[in-house]
Amino acid sequence: MLLLPLLWLCLCGFTGQEESIAEAVGTDSLAHPAVTKEELAGEREILLWDKLWEITKEAAPGLFSESAATFGGLMGVLLLCSLLHALRHLSPGGAMAEACAFVTVLAVSGVVYGLFRELFLYAGQALAAFTEYLAALLPVSTSLLIAGGNTAAASVSSVGFSLFLTAISLICSGVLFPFLQVSFSVGFAAALPGTVNFAPIGSWIRNTSALLLAFLFSLLGFMLTMQTAVSAASDSFLFRTVRFASGVFIPVVGNVLGDAARTVAGSVSVIKGTVGGVGTAVTFAILLPPFLRVAVYRLLLSLCALLAKLLGCEKEGQLLSDLGSTLNVLMGLLAGTEAIALLYLATFIKTGVAV
Amino acid sequence: MLFALCVNLLLHRVSPEFTPLTAAAGGVLLGVYLLRGLLDALLPLAQAAQGLGLSAHMELLLKALAIALVCNSTSALCRDCGESALADKAELAGKVAILSLCIPLLVQLLELF
Numbered sequence: 202m203l204l205l206p207l208l209w210l211c212l213c214g215f216t217g218q219e220e221s222i223a224e225a226v227g228t229d230s231l232a233h234p235a236v237t238k239e240e241l242a243g244e245r246e247i248l249l250w251d252k253l254w255e256i257t258k259e260a261a262p263g264l265f266s267e268s269a270a271t272f273g274g275l276m277g278v279l280l281l282c283s284l285l286h287a288l289r290h291l292s293p294g295g296a297m298a299e300a301c302a303f304v305t306v307l308a309v310s311g312v313v314y315g316l317f318r319e320l321f322l323y324a325g326q327a328l329a330a331f332t333e334y335l336a337a338l339l340p341v342s343t344s345l346l347i348a349g350g351n352t353a354a355a356s357v358s359s360v361g362f363s364l365f366l367t368a369i370s371l372i373c374s375g376v377l378f379p380f381l382q383v384s385f386s387v388g389f390a391a392a393l394p395g396t397v398n399f400a401p402i403g404s405w406i407r408n409t410s411a412l413l414l415a416f417l418f419s420l421l422g423f424m425l426t427m428q429t430a431v432s433a434a435s436d437s438f439l440f441r442t443v444r445f446a447s448g449v450f451i452p453v454v455g456n457v458l459g460d461a462a463r464t465v466a467g468s469v470s471v472i473k474g475t476v477g478g479v480g481t482a483v484t485f486a487i488l489l490p491p492f493l494r495v496a497v498y499r500l501l502l503s504l505c506a507l508l509a510k511l512l513g514c515e516k517e518g519q520l521l522s523d524l525g526s527t528l529n530v531l532m533g534l535l536a537g538t539e540a541i542a543l544l545y546l547a548t549f550i551k552t553g554v555a556v
Numbered sequence: 557m558l559f560a561l562c563v564n565l566l567l568h569r570v571s572p573e574f575t576p577l578t579a580a581a582g583g584v585l586l587g588v589y590l591l592r593g594l595l596d597a598l599l600p601l602a603q604a605a606q607g608l609g610l611s612a613h614m615e616l617l618l619k620a621l622a623i624a625l626v627c628n629s630t631s632a633l634c635r636d637c638g639e640s641a642l643a644d645k646a647e648l649a650g651k652v653a654i655l656s657l658c659i660p661l662l663v664q665l666l667e668l669f
Contacts, residue, residue, distance in 0.1 A: 284621055
């Protein structure tokens with residue numbers, strides 16, 4: 202099984218160039234606006250901190266102005282709600298109190314659901330773009346692992362990462378919006394006057410979702426790291442055995458084949474470094490802006506909840522707090538996805554045969 | 557309001573049947589004055605909300621606020637006149653009016669789901 206890649210390696214080794222390996226594995230398909238042509242070709246070093254700073258600098262100004270305007274509107278709505286609350290206390294019979302409470306909760310819910318829908322759509326699109334890009338990177342990384350002599354590690358990591366990408370796609374298409382709708386409905390029902398206390402149900406939904414996500418990401422992370430490490434060790438052993446056997450049993454060219462394989466494995470590790478760097482930069486470019494947006498929205502929602510409670514709108518404040526907690530799950534999903542992708546890329550860069 | 561109170565107290569001795577009318581007049585005048593001040597304060601807020609796509613929510617709250625103000629003053633006047641049944645009806649009318657205002661937004665919210 203290892204002989205065919207080894208022969209291919211040797212041919213590449215004789216023709217000698219990293220460019221030909223890069224072209225053969227299809228690194229051109231990894232082009233993205235976040236990386237320049239020189240960086241993709243490995244002619245220029247990818248400085249990840251600089252990339253992170255650039256991405257944050259590009260995302261931050263628009264994000265803050267847009268969020269400030271949107272949450273300014275929400276604060277205006279809260280001010281009106283507090284006026285209505287003041288009025289409902291004037292009524293001695295208290296007949297209008299429930300109607301006022303209902304209208305204020307409905308108005309706040311309407312505003313927040315619009316914001317959340319846009320935010321979840323944005324995060325969903327980002328996750329879809331991420332899975333699409335990583336699905337394009339997967340064949341390249343697998344080919345490079347095979348070219349580097351890590352056939353078993355290639356199959357194991359590609360299966361594990363495909364599973365992860367499928368899980369993320371399924372979460373995007375079938376879980377994200379139902380989760381938002383259920384959390385929102387429960388939060389809304391809990392905030393309405395004269396209803397049963399739904400707050401524990403909402404809390405249970407959020408905690409369970411967070412727990413399931415944490416379990417899924419831990420399992421995938423563990424599986425990817427451990428299985429790749431174990432199979433890479435067996436690949437190393439096999440590679441050395443084949444090299445030794447070719448050196449001993451193939452007369453004259455046996456040693457030359459082994460040396461060529463070693464040279465190509467070195468070239469492949471350079472390309473792997475470039476591909477891993479590109480993958481990391483693009484992962485940040487795709488997932489960091491939605492993560493920042495969710496974090497800013499979470500912060501501003503907490504601020505609005507505090508303002509609502511200060512203005513005497515207890516129910517609205519509670520609704521905003523509950524809905525803000527929903528964003529924790531979205532933040533966890535984005536952060537977990539990013540962490541697993543980085544783990545995969547780091548393992549991919551690090552995996553190589555000991556020559 | 558203090559002026560209305562003084563007039564009311566004076567009128568109470570001379571002809572008590574007019575006191576509810578003076579109280580109503582005082583209430584309406586104060587209400588109009590309050591609403592003018594409130595409108596001046598809330599108009600920029602409503603305009604800003606229109607730009608942010610929140611005009612429906614602001615409109616709902618402003619209408620509810622106006623209805624609640626009118627119904628509160630009406631029911632208070634009715635109570636002052638000793639008509640507590642009418643006061644309750646005024647409050648009920650306000651409640652129904654406010655809840656019926658919510659229906660379009662509720663439908664809109666349900667459609668988003």
